[in-house]
Amino acid sequence: MTNLQLLWFILIGVLFSGFFFLEGFDFGVGMLIKSFARNDAEEDVVIRTIGPHWDGNEVWLITAGGAMFASFPMWYATLFSGYYLILFFILAALIFRGVSFEFRANMETAKWRNFWGWAGTIGSLCAAFLFGLLFTSMIAGMPIDKNGDMTAHFLDYVNLFSVVGGVAVTVLCLVHGLNFIRLKTAGELRERALSWNKILYPVLFAGEVVFAILLFFSTDFFDKKPLTTTAIVVALVVFTVLAYWGVLGNHEWLSFIGSGLSLISVVVLIFNGLFPRVMIANNSAFSLLIKNSSSSPYTLKLMTILAFSILPIVLVYFIWSYWVFYKRLASPKQSA
Amino acid sequence: MLNLGLDILGLARFQFGMTTVFHFFFVPFSIGLAFVVAVMETMYAIKGDQDYKRMAQFWGKMFLYSFAVGVVTGIIQEFQFGMNWSEYSRFMGDIFGAPLAIEALAAFFIESTFIGVWMFTWGRFNKWIHTLFIWLVMFGSSLSALWILAANSFMQNPLGYIINKQTGHVQMVSFSKVLGNPQLWNEFPHVIFGAFVTAAFVIAGCSAWRLLKRDHVTFYRKSLNVALIIGLIFSLGSIASGDLQTRYLINNHPMTFAAMEGLYKDSTNKGEWTAVGGFDTKNHKSTWSVDVPYVLNLLSYHKTTGTVKGMNKVNKELHAKYDKKFGNDMNYYVPTKTLFWSFRIMAGAGALFALLAVVGLIMNRKKSQAIMKQRWFLYILGLCLWLPFVVNTAGWFVTEFGRYPWVVYGLLTIADAVSPNVSVASLLTSNIVYFLMFAGMGLVMVVLCHRTLKAGPDAANTDGYAAGDKEIDPYSKGAFNHD
Numbered sequence: 001m002t003n004l005q006l007l008w009f010i011l012i013g014v015l016f017s018g019f020f021f022l023e024g025f026d027f028g029v030g031m032l033i034k035s036f037a038r039n040d041a042e043e044d045v046v047i048r049t050i051g052p053h054w055d056g057n058e059v060w061l062i063t064a065g066g067a068m069f070a071s072f073p074m075w076y077a078t079l080f081s082g083y084y085l086i087l088f089f090i091l092a093a094l095i096f097r098g099v100s101f102e103f104r105a106n107m108e109t110a111k112w113r114n115f116w117g118w119a120g121t122i123g124s125l126c127a128a129f130l131f132g133l134l135f136t137s138m139i140a141g142m143p144i145d146k147n148g149d150m151t152a153h154f155l156d157y158v159n160l161f162s163v164v165g166g167v168a169v170t171v172l173c174l175v176h177g178l179n180f181i182r183l184k185t186a187g188e189l190r191e192r193a194l195s196w197n198k199i200l201y202p203v204l205f206a207g208e209v210v211f212a213i214l215l216f217f218s219t220d221f222f223d224k225k226p227l228t229t230t231a232i233v234v235a236l237v238v239f240t241v242l243a244y245w246g247v248l249g250n251h252e253w254l255s256f257i258g259s260g261l262s263l264i265s266v267v268v269l270i271f272n273g274l275f276p277r278v279m280i281a282n283n284s285a286f287s288l289l290i291k292n293s294s295s296s297p298y299t300l301k302l303m304t305i306l307a308f309s310i311l312p313i314v315l316v317y318f319i320w321s322y323w324v325f326y327k328r329l330a331s332p333k334q335s336a
Numbered sequence: 337m338l339n340l341g342l343d344i345l346g347l348a349r350f351q352f353g354m355t356t357v358f359h360f361f362f363v364p365f366s367i368g369l370a371f372v373v374a375v376m377e378t379m380y381a382i383k384g385d386q387d388y389k390r391m392a393q394f395w396g397k398m399f400l401y402s403f404a405v406g407v408v409t410g411i412i413q414e415f416q417f418g419m420n421w422s423e424y425s426r427f428m429g430d431i432f433g434a435p436l437a438i439e440a441l442a443a444f445f446i447e448s449t450f451i452g453v454w455m456f457t458w459g460r461f462n463k464w465i466h467t468l469f470i471w472l473v474m475f476g477s478s479l480s481a482l483w484i485l486a487a488n489s490f491m492q493n494p495l496g497y498i499i500n501k502q503t504g505h506v507q508m509v510s511f512s513k514v515l516g517n518p519q520l521w522n523e524f525p526h527v528i529f530g531a532f533v534t535a536a537f538v539i540a541g542c543s544a545w546r547l548l549k550r551d552h553v554t555f556y557r558k559s560l561n562v563a564l565i566i567g568l569i570f571s572l573g574s575i576a577s578g579d580l581q582t583r584y585l586i587n588n589h590p591m592t593f594a595a596m597e598g599l600y601k602d603s604t605n606k607g608e609w610t611a612v613g614g615f616d617t618k619n620h621k622s623t624w625s626v627d628v629p630y631v632l633n634l635l636s637y638h639k640t641t642g643t644v645k646g647m648n649k650v651n652k653e654l655h656a657k658y659d660k661k662f663g664n665d666m667n668y669y670v671p672t673k674t675l676f677w678s679f680r681i682m683a684g685a686g687a688l689f690a691l692l693a694v695v696g697l698i699m700n701r702k703k704s705q706a707i708m709k710q711r712w713f714l715y716i717l718g719l720c721l722w723l724p725f726v727v728n729t730a731g732w733f734v735t736e737f738g739r740y741p742w743v744v745y746g747l748l749t750i751a752d753a754v755s756p757n758v759s760v761a762s763l764l765t766s767n768i769v770y771f772l773m774f775a776g777m778g779l780v781m782v783v784l785c786h787r788t789l790k791a792g793p794d795a796a797n798t799d800g801y802a803a804g805d806k807e808i809d810p811y812s813k814g815a816f817n818h819d
Contacts, residue, residue, distance in 0.1 A: 052452030055407060059444045065414050066437035073429020073505075080418025080425070081755040087419055088766045091412055092773065098408035099777060102400060106784050149422070149757040295430040296500070296507045306438055314445045321449045324457065 001276060001291040004300040008071035009278070009290050011307065013271040015064035020131075020263040022057035025256075026050040028177015030097055030124025031170075033117050036178075036196065040110070041332035042189060043117055047101050049184040052325055054101070056318060058094070070303055074148055074293035075278040082142060082150025083134055086157060090130045097123030128173040129166040133158070135270055136165025140218045144281035148288060161218040168207040169266065175200050176259040179243070182252045187331030194247065197255070201244040208237055220280075221273035228272050236265035347763035348420040348754050351770065355412050356736075357729050358774045362406035364728050367481060367528065368535025369399035370474035372566055377467045379562070391559050392470075393458070394793040395539055400455060401784050405777050407448070412770070414440075420763070424743055424753035431497060431508045432487050439483035446476030481531075482524055489520035491744050492735070493588060499747075506747065519588070522581040523735070529573040530731065533689055534724035536567035540696065541721020542789050544714040547707065555793050557707065561700055568693035575686045579635075585738075586636055586644065589745075591654065591668060592738030594647040595675040597632060598622060601646040607633030612680075615672050620648055647672070662749065670740045678730035678737075685727040692717060 029050045037043040050057075069076040080087060096119045104116035137157050144150045178200070181193040212233050216222050221229040243258025245251075274280065279288040294300065373396045380388035414436060417425050425432075454469040461469075490497075496513025497506045508514060540563040543556040585593040594600075598610045600621050609632035613625030633642045647669060654668040699706040699713060707713070739745060743753040788795075 052456045055448040056445065056452060058407075058411070059440060059448050062411060062414055062444055063437065063440035065418075066433065066440040068433075069414075069418065069425065069429055070433030070437040073425055073433055076418045076429065076433070077422035077425040077755075080415060081420075081422035081757055084419050084755075084758050084762050085765075087415055088762070088769075091415060092769060094411055095408040095773060095777075099404050099780075102404040103780055103784070106401075106787075108787070147756075148426070149755075151757045295433065299430050299434055299508050302508070302511050303434055303437065306434075307441065310438075310441050314441065318445065318449055321453050324453055 001289075002297065002300075004297060004304060005290050005294045007304065008067070008294065008300055009271070009275070012064060012068055012071065013267060015060060015067055016271075017264045017267045019057070019060035019064055020267055021260045022053075022060055024128075024173045024260065024263045025176045025180035026054045026057050027124045027128040028173040028175070029180060030054075030120050030177070031128070031174055032121075032177055032181065033124075034121040036181075036192065037189075039332075040113065044105075045185060045189060045329050045332060046181065047104070047120070048329055049181060051101065052321065054098075056321065058098070067303070067307075071295055071300060072278055072290075072293045073295060074288055078144065078148045078150055078279050078288060079138070082144070082152060083138075083157075086130055086134050090127055090134070093123040093126035093130065095123075096120070097127065124173075125170065128170045131166075132169025133162045133166035135169075135266075137162035139221070139270055139273055139280060141220075141280040141282045144279060144283075144286045144288070146286055148279075148286075150279075161214045164207065164211050164214055168204075168211045169263075171200065171204045171207055172259065172263055172266070175204060175243070176256070176263060179247075179252070179256040179259050183256055184328060185331060186328040189331040190328075194250070197247045201240070201247060204240060205237075205244075208240060212237075219273060221269075225272065229269070232265055232269045232272055236262055236269065239265055342760055342764065344756075344758060344760060344763060345751055345754050347760065347767055348758075349750065351420060351763065351767050352416065353736075354767070354774070355409065355416060355770060357732065358778070359406065359409040359413055360728055360732055361725050361778075362402050362409065363481070364527070364531035364534045364724070365538065366399060366402045366406045367474070367477045367531040368533070369395060369402060369538075370470065370477055371532050372535045372539060372563065373399055374467070374470045374474050375566065376562060377463075377470055381463045381467045387555060387558055390555065390793045391562070394788075395559070396455075396470075397788050398538075398785050400451075401781055403451060405781060409774075409777075420755055420758065421743075421753050422755040422757070424748065427505050427748050427753070428491075428744060429505070431490055431506055431514060434508070434511075435483045435487040435514075439480050443476045443480035443483060447473045447480065448476075450476065478528055481527055482520075485524050485527060486515055486517070486520050488735075489517040489523060490514060491742075492739060493517055493519040494744060494747055506744070518584065522577070522584045526574060526577040526581055526731075529570045529577055530724075530728060532570040533567055533574055534728060536563045536570065537689060537692075537717075537724050538721045539563040540567060540692075541718050542785075544717035544721075546789065546792075548711060548714050548718065550708075552792055552794075553708070557700060560696065560707070564693045564696045564700065567689060568697065571686055571689035571693060575683075575690065578683070578686060583636065589738060590645050591647060591650045591670055592675065592734070593636075594645060594650055595670045595672045595738070596679040596734060597644065598625070598672065598676040599644060599646040600648050602649055603632055603644040603646065605641055605643055607631065607636075607640065607642065607644075609635065610676075613676070615676070617669070617672055620651075620669065658746065666749075667741060671737045674737050675734055678733040681730040682727050682734065685723055688720070688723075692720060 029046060032046055033043050037046045065076070068079075100116045100120035100123060104113050104120065107113045107116060137159070140159075140161055142150050142152050142156055175197055178193040178197045182190055182197075185193075215229075215233070239258050239261040243255040243262065246253075246255030246258055276290050277287045278290055278293050281287040295303075373392050376388050376395065377392040379385070380392060417432070450469045450472040454466070454473060457466060457469070460466075494506070495517050496508060496510035498509050499505070500507045540560055543560040543563065546552060546556045547560070582593065582596075585596075598613050598615060600615075607630045608627040609630075610622070610625040610627055611631075614623040615621075616623050630640050632644060633640050636642065636644055651668045655664060655666070658666065695713065696707070696717065699710060741749050741751075743750045
């Protein structure tokens with residue numbers, strides 16, 4: 001394994017971390033449209049918190065996918081063709097939620113506003129759940145053949161472990177979204193987000209414990225890397241505790257950063273466990289390895305130069321765009 | 337198993353065609369609208385004329401709808417290579433992945449960040465700064481076109497690579513050659529100019545329908561004027577860049593060019609150009625045609641003499657060149673009728689757009705009322721708002737079918753590129769669902785644009801949040817003493 005290959009393995013992890021940190025809260029906020037907001041005016045405000053940002057957040061996914069294609073074509077090909085139907089449903093969910101914000105805002109009748117509100121809610125829910133399901137089933141190992149082609153069956157994708165993983169990621173996104181709402185609104189919505197999180201955090205703890213137990217039985221992570229895996233799982237729980245402490249003590253930033261770091265811990269856990277593989281085959285001889293799944297040294301070097309010259313600039317204006325919208329949104333007046 | 341005569345390859349090809357064509361309805365429309373709206377807002381910044389601000393906001397609404405659909409259908413494209421074409425991805429990843437990743441990093445971030453800022457900050461920034469945001473969106477989306485076309489150009493005309501002896505995959509050896517591909521620099525201006533023309537004629541067409549109803553006459557006449565000036569400049573630009581591209585094809589893709597002109601046999605020195613014709617694609621000959629002498633040579637070489645190779649000859653040459661590697665049962669004839677007619681639609685529409693723009697600008701002079709009296713002309717403009725979408729699709733057909741039977745020209749056939757492990761059932765499901773979703777989204781788009789148009793430029797901003805939301809500065813005193 002060369003340094004460049006290692007670097008790009010880490011960079012893909014960084015890009016997915018960015019994606020889960022950012023899109024995590026806007027999936028969460030999306031799920032809240034029809035569940036948390038009590039009327040049309042509240043829905044407007046909830047959507048407005050992510051209005052200027054969701055599209056930029058999604059670009060992290062597109063960048064991660066593109067970077068995977070460029071730096072590890074074998075990984076990209078195996079993962080994307082192997083997870084055909086799951087990715088197809090993710091795409092459908094992303095499409096529905098993506099257009100729903102703009103379409104909902106422009107519908108004239110309550111019925112259609114309602115329809116697109118639900119499209120945003122269910123789309124966000126499904127996308128978060130399916131991403132969790134996909135990555136969890138991936139680390140459990142998949143039937144991959146000599147050519148790198150995966151031909152899996154329903155139960156390889158959907159089983160107790162992957163469903164728990166999917167639910168855990170969904171709940172994580174949900175609390176992350178609520179923490180974001182706490183930061184971005186004032187009044188009634190901000191108070192309600194607090195009371196929701198007080199209930200959801202205990203659920204999340206339970207989910208994380210079940211997930212950790214299943215991780216032990218379903219993957220080789222604790223066998224192969226007992227130390228780091230344990231450390232990251234502990235970190236995941238610690239971040240969640242910190243976030244919960246932030247919720248209880250009314251420290252909004254702490255809880256938001258805490259839930260964001262919990263999501264990132266999940267990504268780190270996965271990438272740490274994968275290393276030095278990128279796809280785990282049931283027959284370990286056919287696992288895809290970092291060293292033989294990557295692009296040529298020339299392409300990796302080129303990509304490195306470009307990424308390190310462009311990404312800093314992107315980060316500057318990306319963060320600036322959040323700064324532009326630092327103000328809180330008032331909750332709508334209760335109309336009796 | 338139920339056998340419907342469907343195979344993975346056919347379904348994957350259909351899906352690629354369907355998703356690309358649908359995506360490409362919205363891409364040129366969005367790029368073009370970003371440009372036109374940017375021009376309008378710039379006019380506002382210069383002149384301070386509120387009409388231009390209203391124009392930028394009004395047509396900006398359509399831009400936002402189109403952008404939303406363009407974005408979500410774009411994600412399908414990136415995922416599709418891995419999902420449906422895993423063998424292609426393995427073969428091409430070393431070269432194809434890089435432009436795709438750079439596209440996301442350098443272009444998508446700019447457009448998605450600044451479109452968010454632009455749409456929610458009317459009146460919050462100095463007008464020049466706010467105008468800069470939409471120019472950045474326009475810059476980002478044009479840049480994304482450049483990178484994806486760089487990737488596409490390699491498929492048309494591979495340059496700057498070697499074949500890795502161990503893996504048999506392509507490997508990049510010169511990024512500057514990949515980026516300097518003449519195919520790219522012939523294709524990119526044509527696509528961008530076409531995008532500007534698309535937006536210009538949609539705006540012109542929409543304005544024409546409103547003018548027929550004598551609705552907001554000043555507003556729509558001004559919009560029409562901006563649209564037609566842009567339409568004129570860039571339809572001429574499209575024609576010129578199209579001409580460059582065509583002449584590039586004669587040498588680099590003689591089969592594509594011969595099919596575009598419907599030539600099975602080599603042309604004679606007289607340069608007979610087939611204006612319209614019928615073809616027997618099985619026996620590789622033309623059945624009837626209306627020929628005009630010299631035009632073929634004028635089009636191909638800008639002079640009256642010369643000959644162009646016909647498909648039959650090119651087919652023999654390709655067999656001689658590739659039989660060793662790919663076997664002698666390959667079919668090198670491209671879908672002739674599709675290319676022939678697509679090319680005619682494209683070229684004909686280009687000329688029509690330029691003509692309409694000239695006539696429209698003359699009629700729409702400030703002091704003249706001609707445009708309001710010549711209702712037939714407004715009807716024609718109104719109908720032509722659909723034409724750019726047909727033309728863009730035709731252009732895409734010429735490029736992509738012209739590559740047949742290759743996915744990467746001379747290196748990888750379409751049949752060898754498909755994912756072997758995806759089932760017919762999966763592909764069939766995704767095809768049907770995509771189709772239904774696209775039909776739904778297309779319908780909503782048309783309804784929304786129509787409604788926006790009917791509501792007119794004075795309608796309140798229905799984005800709901802842009803105008804009336806209350807914001808609280810968390811750093812101001814008393815920010816947390818809400819109510």
